[in-house]
Amino acid sequence: MVTPSQIAKDACEKILIDDRRYNIEHNIWPSQVVVVDRLLSRSYELLKPYQELHRKLHRHSRALLAFFDVLLGAAALWNPEKIALARAARAKLIATNGEIALKAAELEQLLRQRERLHDTSGFSSGTHYHVVELIEAAAQDNYLFRSHVQEPLCALRFKFDLKYWPGLPEVMQALARDAQDAATNASDPVTAAATAGRRASLVDFFKAFFAGIEENGISHGGFLPSHINFTDATFAALVNCALDLTPEESVDGPYVKRLRQGMRDIQKAAKSREQVGDADYLA
Structure with a gap:
C-alpha cells in the first residue's frame, strides 16, 4: 500500500x-x-x-x-x-553614478571653455555644436534611427533656430544632475x-x-x-x-x-x- x-x-x-x-x-x-x-x-x-x-x-x-x-x-x-554580490553591485552602482556626476560636470566646463575659444580665439575645431548633430553621430549605426527618426528630427532641427535647443554644455549639466540625484532602488x-x-x-x-x-x-x-x-x-x-x-x-x-x-x-x-x-x- x-x-x-x-x-x-x-x-x-x-x-x-x-x-x-x-x-x-x-x-x-x-x-x-x-x-x-x-x-x-x-x-x-x-x-x-x-x-x-x-x-x-x-x-x-x-x-x-x-x-x-x-x-x-x-x-x-x-x-x-x-546576496553579498548584489550588495557589492549596489555599492558599485552608487559609486558609478557619483563618478558620472563628476565627469559630466567636468565635461560641461570643458565644453563651455571650447565654446569660448571658438568665439574668441580666431580658431575653430569643426566639432559638434548642435544636440541633434550629436544624436545623429551617435546613431549612425542604428538602422531604425536612420530609417524612421533621422529625417523628421533633422527637419525639426532646421525649423527652429539654435536658441530653441539646449547646448552641449547644458546636456552635460543635465546628465550630471541626473546622476547626482539618482536614487538606487531595488527593481523588485x-x-x-x-x-x-x-x-x-x-x-x-x-x-x-x-x-x-x-x-x-x-x-x-x-x-x-x-x-x-x-x-x-x-x-x-x-x-x-x-x-x-x-x-x-x-x-x-x-x-x-x-x-x-x-x-x-x-x-x-x-x-x-x-x-x-x-x-x-x-x-
Missing part, C-alpha cells in the same frame, strides 16, 4: 526531476540544477515538509510547482553569497527584501524567500493560495537542504519562528509610522 508520505515525496520529487531535466536539456539555470541535486540527495530530511506541502497545495492548480519555482529561484539567486520586492539589511546573512535569504512566496500569491497574479501557511519546521528543513547547510550552520523551527515574528513586528512598526504620518498630514 502506498502511504501518504510516499505519494507526497513522489509528487514533489517529480517536479524537481522534471525541472532538472528541462534545465539540462536546454543548458539553462545550472545553479538551480545544483539546488535540485541537494534536495534529492537529502530527501530523507524532507519527508514531513513534502507531506505538508503536498497536503496543502496539491488541490490548487500549479501551486506545488509554483512553490518549488520560488524555492529553487531563491536558493540559486539569493543565497548568502549571491525580492531584491529589496534580500538586500535590506546591513550585511549579507541567512536572514536576508529568508526575507527574499518569503517575499518570493508573497509575490507568487494569487493576489499578485500567481498560483500560491494567499491563505495557506506552512510550519516553521518545514521552512527550516527546506532551507537547510536547498542551501546545503552543515549541521553547524543549519536552522530549526524556533529560529524561523523568531525570524518571522521579528519581520511581522517590523512591518507593524512601519505601518504604524505610516498611519501616524497620514494623520499628521490630514491634520
Whole structure:
C-alpha cells in the first residue's frame, strides 16, 4: 500500500526531476540544477515538509510547482553569497553614478571653455555644436534611427533656430544632475527584501524567500493560495537542504519562528509610522 508520505515525496520529487531535466536539456539555470541535486540527495530530511506541502497545495492548480519555482529561484539567486554580490553591485552602482556626476560636470566646463575659444580665439575645431548633430553621430549605426527618426528630427532641427535647443554644455549639466540625484532602488520586492539589511546573512535569504512566496500569491497574479501557511519546521528543513547547510550552520523551527515574528513586528512598526504620518498630514 502506498502511504501518504510516499505519494507526497513522489509528487514533489517529480517536479524537481522534471525541472532538472528541462534545465539540462536546454543548458539553462545550472545553479538551480545544483539546488535540485541537494534536495534529492537529502530527501530523507524532507519527508514531513513534502507531506505538508503536498497536503496543502496539491488541490490548487500549479501551486506545488509554483512553490518549488520560488524555492529553487531563491536558493540559486539569493543565497548568502549571491546576496553579498548584489550588495557589492549596489555599492558599485552608487559609486558609478557619483563618478558620472563628476565627469559630466567636468565635461560641461570643458565644453563651455571650447565654446569660448571658438568665439574668441580666431580658431575653430569643426566639432559638434548642435544636440541633434550629436544624436545623429551617435546613431549612425542604428538602422531604425536612420530609417524612421533621422529625417523628421533633422527637419525639426532646421525649423527652429539654435536658441530653441539646449547646448552641449547644458546636456552635460543635465546628465550630471541626473546622476547626482539618482536614487538606487531595488527593481523588485525580492531584491529589496534580500538586500535590506546591513550585511549579507541567512536572514536576508529568508526575507527574499518569503517575499518570493508573497509575490507568487494569487493576489499578485500567481498560483500560491494567499491563505495557506506552512510550519516553521518545514521552512527550516527546506532551507537547510536547498542551501546545503552543515549541521553547524543549519536552522530549526524556533529560529524561523523568531525570524518571522521579528519581520511581522517590523512591518507593524512601519505601518504604524505610516498611519501616524497620514494623520499628521490630514491634520
